[in-house]
Amino acid sequence: MKTLFLDCSFGIAGDMFLAASCGLGLDLAPLQNAFSTAGLELTLDAPEVRIGGLAGRQLAIESSSSQPLRHLPDILKIIEALPLSDGVCAKASAAFTRLGEAEAAVHGMPLDHVHFHEVGAVDTLIDVVGAFYAVEQLGVSQVQCSPLPWFRGRVHCAHGILPLPAPAALELMKGKPVFPSDFELEIITPTGALIVDQLADSFVTGPTGVVVASGVGYGTTDLGDKNRGLRALLIEPWV
Numbered sequence: 386m387k388t389l390f391l392d393c394s395f396g397i398a399g400d401m402f403l404a405a406s407c408g409l410g411l412d413l414a415p416l417q418n419a420f421s422t423a424g425l426e427l428t429l430d431a432p433e434v435r436i437g438g439l440a441g442r443q444l445a446i447e448s449s450s451s452q453p454l455r456h457l458p459d460i461l462k463i464i465e466a467l468p469l470s471d472g473v474c475a476k477a478s479a480a481f482t483r484l485g486e487a488e489a490a491v492h493g494m495p496l497d498h499v500h501f502h503e504v505g506a507v508d509t510l511i512d513v514v515g516a517f518y519a520v521e522q523l524g525v526s527q528v529q530c531s532p533l534p535w536f537r538g539r540v541h542c543a544h545g546i547l548p549l550p551a552p553a554a555l556e557l558m559k560g561k562p563v564f565p566s567d568f569e570l571e572i573i574t575p576t577g578a579l580i581v582d583q584l585a586d587s588f589v590t591g592p593t594g595v596v597v598a599s600g601v602g603y604g605t606t607d608l609g610d611k612n613r614g615l616r617a618l619l620i621e622p623w624v
Contacts, residue, residue, distance in 0.1 A: 386526045386527075386622060387523065387525050387620065388592065388619070389620075390592035391615065391617055392615070392618070395608065396534060396568070397581060398606075399512025399577055400444040400605070401444075402515075402519070402602060403444050403512060404441070405616065406516075408602065411519050412522070413430065413431060416511070420507075420510075420511065425510070426448065426449060427511075428446070429444075430445045431443065431602075436603050439614070440601070441603050442600065443603045446511060456499065457499065464477050465478075467514065470521060472521065476517045480513050483557075484553070484579050485499050490556055491552035516583075529585070530587075532563060534565075534573070535565050535566055536566055536569065538571070549569075550578070551574070551575055555578075557579055561581065561582075568608070594621055594623050595623045599616065599617065599618050599619070602615045602617065
């Protein structure tokens with residue numbers, strides 16, 4: 386019985402989660418092959434990096450094809466074609482439906498009118514599917530998450546200039562514990578908020594048990610000397 390503890394003190398994004406999972410021992414090759422089988426040719430890697438004096442992993446995705454805007458049925462069709470377990474595919478489909486509902490709610494439109502814009506890009510598909518794949522492959526039975534840092538500022542996206550947290554991220558953060566921080570840029574993306582929303586079984590200030598592995602995942606946002614990444618710990622009972 387393994388517990389995955391996510392220390393989100395410096396934020397969370399989909400690529401950070403997958404990179405941190407690689408630090409815990411996740412192999413990305415089968416995931417890359419699965420997307421290739423589904424018709425998305427790409428390469429996945431999570432090389433070691435050193436940011437702010439601390440080592441970690443950073444997700445690298447290369448795709449030769451441009452990605453169109455997609456509606457929810459387009460996303461679900463791709464997930465259905467993936468040669469992964471039924472559990473991973475079902476949870477990924479449910480997560481994208483949840484994200485679509487959040488987008489529809491904050492923009493005041495029906496679910497079937499939602500264009501997934503950045504969410505339709507191949508990197509977000511990898512992040513969401515990869516999160517459930519990682520939990521399965523690492524043998525995780527429960528996920529615990531730290532309280533989430535509140536941040537502010539503005540972000541430019543397909544809908545123009547939006548306040549932070551982005552409306553969809555805020556919708557997904559509802560019901561989760563938060564605490565104030567000094568960050569004035571996006572440290573929790575909608576995909577990161579979605580992963581927390583869909584995976585976290587509980588919120589705790591710290592793990593209990595024996596630490597058997599740890600990984601740090603860095604994103605692409607420049608946090609300067611405040612960047613400590615997403616820390617992920619695998620915990621086993623001490624009894």
